[in-house]
Amino acid sequence: MEGMDVRLSGYGAASTAPSHFNRMMADFAHSFRDGIDINLGVGYVNEKTIPVELFRTALEAVSADTTTYRQAFNYGGAAGSPNLTRALRDFIARRQSPLPESYRIVIGPCGATSILDALTDLLPAGIVVTADPNYYIYSDTLERKGFRILAIPEDAEGPCLASLQRKLESLGGEASAISFFYFVTVNNPSCTILSNARRRALLEVAAALSKKQNRRVPVFYDLAYELLLHDPAGVPFRSVLPEDELGIAYEIGTLSKVLAPALRIGYLAGPRGDLMTAMVQKTADTGFSAPLFVQDMAAYLLDHHIEGQLAAVNAGYREKALAVGAAIQEELGPHLEEVRGGSAGFYFYLTFRQTRTEPGSPFFERLSHPADAARAKVIYIPGQYCVHAQGDLAEKGLRQLRLSYGFEETDRIVDAVRLMRAAL
Numbered sequence: 001m002e003g004m005d006v007r008l009s010g011y012g013a014a015s016t017a018p019s020h021f022n023r024m025m026a027d028f029a030h031s032f033r034d035g036i037d038i039n040l041g042v043g044y045v046n047e048k049t050i051p052v053e054l055f056r057t058a059l060e061a062v063s064a065d066t067t068t069y070r071q072a073f074n075y076g077g078a079a080g081s082p083n084l085t086r087a088l089r090d091f092i093a094r095r096q097s098p099l100p101e102s103y104r105i106v107i108g109p110c111g112a113t114s115i116l117d118a119l120t121d122l123l124p125a126g127i128v129v130t131a132d133p134n135y136y137i138y139s140d141t142l143e144r145k146g147f148r149i150l151a152i153p154e155d156a157e158g159p160c161l162a163s164l165q166r167k168l169e170s171l172g173g174e175a176s177a178i179s180f181f182y183f184v185t186v187n188n189p190s191c192t193i194l195s196n197a198r199r200r201a202l203l204e205v206a207a208a209l210s211k212k213q214n215r216r217v218p219v220f221y222d223l224a225y226e227l228l229l230h231d232p233a234g235v236p237f238r239s240v241l242p243e244d245e246l247g248i249a250y251e252i253g254t255l256s257k258v259l260a261p262a263l264r265i266g267y268l269a270g271p272r273g274d275l276m277t278a279m280v281q282k283t284a285d286t287g288f289s290a291p292l293f294v295q296d297m298a299a300y301l302l303d304h305h306i307e308g309q310l311a312a313v314n315a316g317y318r319e320k321a322l323a324v325g326a327a328i329q330e331e332l333g334p335h336l337e338e339v340r341g342g343s344a345g346f347y348f349y350l351t352f353r354q355t356r357t358e359p360g361s362p363f364f365e366r367l368s369h370p371a372d373a374a375r376a377k378v379i380y381i382p383g384q385y386c387v388h389a390q391g392d393l394a395e396k397g398l399r400q401l402r403l404s405y406g407f408e409e410t411d412r413i414v415d416a417v418r419l420m421r422a423a424l
Contacts, residue, residue, distance in 0.1 A: 014144040020385045021137045032379070038416040041379035043188070043347070044407040046320075049313045050260045054305050058297040069296040076292035078284035080107025080267070083299035088253070088267060091302045096239050103241060105269045106279050107289040112224060112254040112266030113137075118282045119180070119220070120145045122275060126179035127171070131159045132393050133190050133349070133386040133400075135222070138182070147179065151391035158194035159183065161201055163392070168209070180218045181206050185237065186225035189386040189402035190349040191341030193229075194221075196238040203240045203249055216248045218275065223253045227310060230318035231343035247271035255298055257345075258306075258313050264290050265298050317346055317406075320413070324348065324405045327414045331421040337399070346406035351383075352399045355424060358384040361398075366423040378416045 008016070018026070032039065062069040069083060079085070085105045092099050099105070108115040116138050125146040130139070132151035139149055150167055152159035168175060183202060185194040194202075199221065206219040226237050240249050250270035255263055270276055283289050301309070321342045328339060328348060338351040355363050359382060367378040383400025387393040405413050 011145050019137075019140040019144075021140065033377075036374075037377045037379065038412050038419075039379050039407050040403045040405075040413065040416055041381045042407065043404050045257055045261060045346075046316065046406050046409075049258075049316060051301075051305070051309055054301060054309065055260070055297065057305075058300045059293070061300050062293055062296045069293075069300075072293040072296045074292065076288055076295065078288050079280045080105070080289045081292055081295035081299060084265070084295040084302075085267075087299040087302040088269075091306065092239075092269075096237070097242055099269060100242055100271075102247075102272060103269055104272050104276055105267050106276060106283065107295060108266040108268065109283050109286040109289050110266075111256060111261070111264040111290075112222070112252050114264075114283075114286065115252055115266050115268050115279070116222075117141065118279055118286075120147065122278045122282060123179050123218070126177040127174070128179055129164070129168075129181045131183060131187055131192075132388050132391045133187065133383070133397070134388060135182075135184050135188050136381075136385050139388065148177075149388050149391075150178075151388035151393075153392050154187065154190060154192050156192070158187070158192060158198040159202065161198070161205070164202075164205060168205075175209065176213060178209065178217055180220060182220045182222065184222040184224060186228070186344045188224065188345070189347060189381060189383075191225070191343070191345045191347045192349075193234070193344055196235065199238070199240055200243065203244065206248055207246050210246055210248055216246060218248050218250060218270075220250045220252055223251055225257060225345035226253075227258045228314060228317060228346065229344040230314040230321065232318075234343055241269065244271070247273065250275075258310055259298065259301060263294055263298055265295065266290075320346070320405045320410050323410045324403075324413050324417070327417045328403075331417045332424070335424050346404055348403045348405065349383075349386075350401050350403060351396065354399070356398050357401045358382045358398050363420075363423050367419060376415070376419065378419050 062072050084107060088105050089099055120142060127148045127150050128142055129150045129152065132153045134151055142149060152164045152167060154160065181202065183194060185199065203219055206217050210217045229237065239251065241251060250268060253267050253269065255265040268279060289295065325342045325348065335352055335355060336350060337353045339348060341348040357363055364382065370377055381402035383397035386400065386402060387397035
């Protein structure tokens with residue numbers, strides 16, 4: 001049997017080659033020097049935003065009230081905690097408008113990512129229409145599972161409608177292979193905010209395609225960073241769910257960015273029907289939804305403390321965004337073609353005029369392997385990883401990078417920006 005190995009599925013074989021994100025996370029875990037190196041790449045939330053004391057309060061409340069939080073430390077149902085789904089409905093109604101009664105909420109087994117992964121099992125492998133730059137972690141997953149990406153370049157409001165229409169028309173008969181549309185409303189990596197008008201227009205495109213093909217083509221809006229709209233001039237987000245006449249719109253939400261990633265709370269809101277029923281069964285197959293006591297803690301926090309927590313988190317990120325944005329302009333401004341972000345989420349997306357940023361480029365090597373071993377190395381996400389390799393932005397991506405102002409403190413990020421200037 002020497003030289004022989006286990007026979008793998010197509011997905012298994014594709015997974016033997018670690019993704020860019022997987023390699024980056026492994027490198028961060030094993031070679032990052034705390035207090036020396038500077039992480040602008042791995043998108044961790046800032047530790048100061050995690051309300052540890054509130055978690056203690058929530059755990060005590062859940063443990064003490066066995067009537068409201070029934071059997072909180074036992075197995076829960078695959079659809080999620082009734083307390084949490086109710087609390088999410090109430091929270092959504094307070095922030096925007098009530099979720100239609102014909103829509104339901106289900107909780108994923110391990111954060112929003114588990115919901116995204118479930119879609120790859122529940123929907124037929126085909127073409128996924130998404131933005132460019134795109135959420136590279138999910139795009140990598142989709143392609144390993146046999147999907148194809150139709151990447152639509154962004155403008156200031158989100159995926160460009162003219163480009164979308166042109167690319168859909170160029171598909172011809174292949175448009176029947178479109179499996180679903182997927183858009184992050186505060187885009188990761190670019191932090192471009194999907195405007196309310198563009199959000200509605202994208203739904204109309206999906207609705208027109210659905211009618212033309214006599215089938216429901218779903219469109220998923222990933223709200224991962226919507227709760228981090230920290231720019232006071234920002235226009236409040238407006239959900240399209242109440243306007244969805246065909247029942248094709250779904251929203252994917254998370255509490256990771258405003259409470260804690262370790263809660264692993266992700267949810268899917270959408271019209272009742274086969275997809276939502278299948279999502280619950282998929283969650284049951286995975287091992288039920290997130291731990292029940294964690295869901296009930298999240299419900300308690302949504303009911304009693306979320307407004308104060310949101311205000312504190314957004315104030316912190318706003319302060320950092322302003323300081324880092326100013327440093328970027330002062331230190332890197334002459335070298336930059338475009339800067340996006342700084343109004344929501346915790347990323348800036350930089351496009352240089354001439355400097356290449358991919359691994360192996362002088363800029364990347366200077367920052368990741370400084371000549372002086374005692375000097376800080378700077379980790380960022382190269383734009384090469386963020387744009388689709390066969391898309392319109394493949395060349396431009398070689399001059400781009402994503403910079404996170406989430407994890408590190410402001411002074412460390414400013415130091416990193418200065419090191420970037422030195423590298424330039």
